[in-house]
Amino acid sequence: PTSKLPDVGTSIFSVMSALANEHKAINLSQGFPDFNCPDELMELVTKYMHAGFNQYAPMPGVVSLREKISIKTEKLYGYRPNPDTEITVTSGATEALYAAITAVVKPGDEVVVLEPCYDCYAPAIRLNGGIPVYVPLALPGFSVDWDLVKRNISSKTRLIIINTPHNPTGAVMTKADMDELAHIVDGSDILVISDEVYEHMVFDGFKHHSALENAILRERSFVISSFGKTYHTTGWKIGYAIAPPALTTELRKMHQFITFSTVTPLQFAIADFMDNEAHYLGLPDFYQEKRDAFCEYLAPSRFEFLPSAGTYFQLLKYDAISGEHDQDFAKRLVQEVGVAAVPVSAFYHNKTDHHYLRFCFAKSDETLCAAAEKLVKL
Numbered sequence: 532p533t534s535k536l537p538d539v540g541t542s543i544f545s546v547m548s549a550l551a552n553e554h555k556a557i558n559l560s561q562g563f564p565d566f567n568c569p570d571e572l573m574e575l576v577t578k579y580m581h582a583g584f585n586q587y588a589p590m591p592g593v594v595s596l597r598e599k600i601s602i603k604t605e606k607l608y609g610y611r612p613n614p615d616t617e618i619t620v621t622s623g624a625t626e627a628l629y630a631a632i633t634a635v636v637k638p639g640d641e642v643v644v645l646e647p648c649y650d651c652y653a654p655a656i657r658l659n660g661g662i663p664v665y666v667p668l669a670l671p672g673f674s675v676d677w678d679l680v681k682r683n684i685s686s687k688t689r690l691i692i693i694n695t696p697h698n699p700t701g702a703v704m705t706k707a708d709m710d711e712l713a714h715i716v717d718g719s720d721i722l723v724i725s726d727e728v729y730e731h732m733v734f735d736g737f738k739h740h741s742a743l744e745n746a747i748l749r750e751r752s753f754v755i756s757s758f759g760k761t762y763h764t765t766g767w768k769i770g771y772a773i774a775p776p777a778l779t780t781e782l783r784k785m786h787q788f789i790t791f792s793t794v795t796p797l798q799f800a801i802a803d804f805m806d807n808e809a810h811y812l813g814l815p816d817f818y819q820e821k822r823d824a825f826c827e828y829l830a831p832s833r834f835e836f837l838p839s840a841g842t843y844f845q846l847l848k849y850d851a852i853s854g855e856h857d858q859d860f861a862k863r864l865v866q867e868v869g870v871a872a873v874p875v876s877a878f879y880h881n882k883t884d885h886h887y888l889r890f891c892f893a894k895s896d897e898t899l900c901a902a903a904e905k906l907v908k909l
């Protein structure tokens with residue numbers, strides 16, 4: 532049979548994690564914590580399981596969870612989405628992204644994607660007959676060149692996808708960025724997907740700016756987040772999308788036929804645990820400490836740091852160590868040094884290589900220290 536994605540192989544995250552396991556390397560490639568979620572959250576899950584909450588959840592998500600998301604959103608971003616008409620719980624941010632893209636992209640539509648970018652956007656666009664229009668982020672620092680974005684917009688542009696804080700670069704959009712984007716889409720019929728799964732991982736006193744804070748963006752955006760990031764539970768695959776009622780109606784039409792609904796007892800447990808604001812309010816300091824420790828351990832190395840303003844990723848440039856393509860260098864690093872990282876070229880459609888590797892610092896201090904010990908030898 533002919534493939535619908537002939538040029539697509541296995542995701543770089545699966546490839547690097549498998550390679551790390553094969554070579555018993557320290558795995559700083561795929562983004563996931565090597566520590567557990569809070570005990571109280573796990574206790575709530577078993578409580579709800581034993582209480583019999585093990586059948587289908589309502590299609591848009593458990594009511595109490597949507598209510599808690601609504602309250603939290605107002606607290607953080609000054610806008611209270613209606614839980615009945617504007618919030619949908621999905622099986623991870625990945626499903627929310629797929630459902631949102633599928634809901635709005637028709638054959639021939641163009642979608643602006645800022646590169647490097649997370650790997651699930653372009654396949655979803657293409658499977659719906661859309662055309663990804665890749666706009667590179669500007670070096671150094673991977674900021675958005677909004678003039679370049681403007682120049683890549685045509686009468687066929689249906690959607691712009693942004694991601695802040697940004698995977699893989701750690702770049703964080705400013706309020707001025709959001710205003711620029713609002714200015715570009717204002718008065719057009721262009722929609723926005725704002726992937727904000729790392730909303731609670733922003734460092735050095737910077738603030739996350741959600742598309743929900745901007746009235747122009749709010750009325751045309753799907754804003755997507757993930758409890759996998761916030762609660763150290765990437766394996767639970769629970770996320771959500773906030774969008775105006777008309778867009779939510781369309782997104783739910785997709786959601787009900789992709790998964791129908793999302794795992795029930797975990798939704799109830801998260802809803803209760805969301806009262807614990809200290810957990811997510813503590814995440815910036817928690818992860819900044821890890822970033823700083825990792826960078827301090829690596830200070831004697833020959834790697835060059837790109838400042839990570841957010842996410843749990845740190846980019847390291849290896850020009851002083853090797854001239855290899857980043858895919859080759861990353862492979863050699865696993866095999867010969869025993870540390871796995873993600874080559875950043877994997878986040879470009881044409882595998883553009885700027886000699887950066889992405890390291891995940893959502894790890895225990897021992898793991899970070901052990902990895903750095905190996906990396907400083909290079």
Ligand code: PMP
Nearest residue numbers: 623624625649698728757759770
């Ligand atoms: N978007 C970005 C930018 C991500 O980094 C991730 C997780 N790696 C996702 C979406 C997917 O999130 P989830 O695991 O909740 O599907």
Ligand code: GLN
Nearest residue numbers: 542544545560561562698
């Ligand atoms: N989002 C994670 C990362 O960027 C990985 C998710 C996945 O493996 N699909 O590493």
